[in-house]
Amino acid sequence: MRNTVQVTVPASTANLGPGFDTIGMAFQLYTTIRMTVSDRPEVIMHGDQLHELPTDQTNLVYQMAELIFNKITRELPPLRIEMKSDIPLTRGLGSSATAIVGGLVAANFLAGEPLSKEEILSIAAELEGHPDNVGAALFGGIVVAVMEEERVPYLKISPDPQLKALAVIPDFQLSTEKARNVLPQQYSKQDTVFSVGRASLLAAGLASGQYHVLASAMQDKLHQPYRMSLVPGMEELLQGVYEYGALGAALSGAGPTVIALLHGEDDELGKFMQETLLKHEIQSKVLRLLPDRLGARVEVVDTPFETE
């Protein structure tokens, strides 16, 4: 049995508009998890982002380790799990996917890698309920994935190195559960055709690097219209960013973060995004995010985290 592993997992944006539950893109913003076989269970958080999370075996990352060992019918030894993250929680940047993917990948490594990456993707997608964030977190780049009974067919697209995202992150949390509860059970034929056409154009535009289609391709009638009431200023953001050079814009995952994809200068765009939210009395911070191309990576380490 291997003794210690460190896994670094990227943040991600999901949906990108009409690619609801299907398209995810990974960014250079990370959660790092160190998992060590120990003599007692321990969960230790470093930094500011994770202070509200449980520090016992109910922690999502610990649960992922239990799940892997149950699946391979081996007894899980006590684990010391240390974590740090630069990803804001519950804001639409895939924090839960990093915990799920990081926990699964780390425990699988300690167990000697009995499961393939594809098997890990299936488990992670089933746990999240959709494969978009977990696909991007696991593989990096842009991942288009769908769920079948036993597997998750997917394709990875490498984004143009010049492509970046500006994320405006409101100072309030919005859980995925709450943002899914506002969605309808059924859609009209008109809205379905509107969205399926744009999702197809989006995948084709991203795969071929023809980003001039993004402004049309990122329009959506599956989830964004219903989530506008949860994110004041969202409609103005989605419509106004084009004046400041954005190629496309979307609610990031389940929100409340909104992202704009662009090439080139972003100062004016960032200012516009923050000022728009301020008009609705919402403080925010803007992050410039570059694509992550590698996804979850494993390092064999033998020292504890440095305390910050």
Ligand SMILES: Nc1ncnc2c1ncn2[C@@H]1O[C@H](COP(=O)(O)OP(=O)(O)OP(=O)(O)O)[C@@H](O)[C@H]1O
């Ligand atoms: N490092 C972590 N360790 C344990 N649990 C985590 C960790 N990161 C996130 N979580 C759990 O995931 C929850 C957030 O999940 P949620 O799906 O609501 O938001 P998100 O993943 O940040 O955004 P989105 O899914 O819209 O991109 C947190 O409240 C916490 O319970």
Ligand SMILES: N[C@@H](CCO)C(=O)O
């Ligand atoms: N596709 C998911 C991403 C958030 O987990 C949603 O929009 O609800």
